[in-house]
Amino acid sequence: MSTPVNQGENIRSLRAETTSSDFTNELIARDSSVFFHQTLSSPVFNVVTKAEGAYIYDGEGKKYLDLHGNGVHTAGYNNPQVIAAIQKQITESLTFAPRRFTNLPAVALAEKLVEIAPEGLNRVLFCPGGSEAIEMAVMLAKLYTGKWKTLSYYGSFHGAGFQAVSIGADAHFREGLGPMMPGAIHLELPDYYRNPWGWTDQQQIDDEYLRQLSTQIAHNPEIAALITEPIFYNSTVPTRYYWEQVKAICKVQGILLIFDEIYTAFGRTGKMFAAEHFIPPDIIVIGKGFGGGIVPFAGIIGREELNVLEHKSIGHYTHEKNPLCAAVAKAVIDYVETEQLVAHAQKLGQYFRSGLEALQHEFALIGNISGLGLNLAVDLVKDRQSKARATEEAQQLMAFCMNRGISFKLIQGNILNLKPALVITQQEIDLVLETLREGLRALN
Structure with missing residues (x-):
């Protein structure tokens, strides 16, 4: 597992587009004042107040379908x-x-x-x-x-x-x-x-x-x-x-x-x-x-x-x-x-990948799709010939999706890392695909 690049820029971008309450801002400030600062964990860009199923919730009660979860949400949060x-x-x-x-x-x-x-x-x-x-x-x-x-x-x-x-x-x-x-x-x-x-x-x-x-x-x-x-x-x-x-x-x-x-x-x-x-x-x-x-x-x-x-x-x-x-x-x-989550991951993983491949046909920004099951990645490129990494576009797309309740992380600066809880439903995958489509359209 590799660390994403330009994490500080990611945090500033996401915080700039997120409306925060006094509670959230105060807790982020308290976090920053007591933890050793290190990229990837502190300072932070938001607060989590609850985690349940395939979702996390922020300080304003907004929920995010979590496609990252540091890999711990196999059976869903608070199963x-x-x-x-x-x-x-x-x-x-x-x-x-x-x-x-x-x-x-x-x-x-x-x-x-x-x-x-x-x-x-x-x-x-x-x-x-x-x-x-x-x-x-x-x-x-x-x-x-x-x-x-x-x-x-x-x-x-x-x-x-x-x-x-x-x-x-x-x-x-x-x-x-x-x-x-x-x-x-x-x-x-x-x-x-x-x-x-x-x-x-x-x-x-x-x-x-x-x-x-x-x-x-x-x-x-x-x-x-x-x-x-x-x-x-x-x-x-x-x-x-x-x-x-x-x-x-x-x-x-x-x-x-x-x-x-x-x-x-x-x-x-x-x-x-x-x-x-x-x-x-x-x-x-x-x-x-x-x-x-x-x-x-x-x-x-x-x-x-x-x-x-x-x-x-x-x-x-x-x-x-x-x-x-x-x-x-x-x-x-x-x-x-x-709950037969192995078979579920295989079936929904194929469905998810097919949906991503449909987006690839629609948007030249998607250069490659890889992975198996619910362990997928989307490689964004400047153009398909050079395969130059589209890092700025990836950060913009991540911010777009975060503001619409879809959370994921970037790998190598331009690869969307899509690893949801195995309890995710087809309806929720459809939401991810549609949000990605809207975000990609906004980039064109």
């Missing part, structure tokens, strides 16, 4: 089934378990994950957040293989911890910190739309990126793991062939393949795990929606053969087996299953 699980756990007076003790909610959650995970992944470990889960996965790979280097992709984001930032290679999070973690090696992100050679044949493109992968491995012994999202942060979907070849190369070289599914797990792409579109990795990292948008919770799911670290602690977290968090996560998975 009643998840709330009931919390209430039950609190009533039973079991909200924490010290390390070296187990509890029923944690074990039941672990068993459920093993049941639904891709074949061969049958060991789990939990932690408070996605950054820590990445750390656990990488430490496991290093200790298991006896190697210390990593491979990952330029521009990606895998968390805010120092090792995760080093692996992620997003310049926004690295600049000014001095030397990063030794051995963090990076690859070009496969790009079928804007690759530097102007190629359109997918296998030709795949083979060139695979050649680069093999070259890096040949010149860098001691690689423990390749860490990547199975579907990239900008919703680029690599081919099955690409991931099959990557896994084959890694297996020959004794490199573990780690899929970061913090954003995509639990139905978002039309499969329970995005890996199911391709191949099973050695380790899957989960988070965000895993905690139901209520508690922070994350973890890893890996192969039985990796269970060889009885003498080490790679996830020594206070809330490793927190029963309250486990009850929430189990309720999220149960809701996804009982």
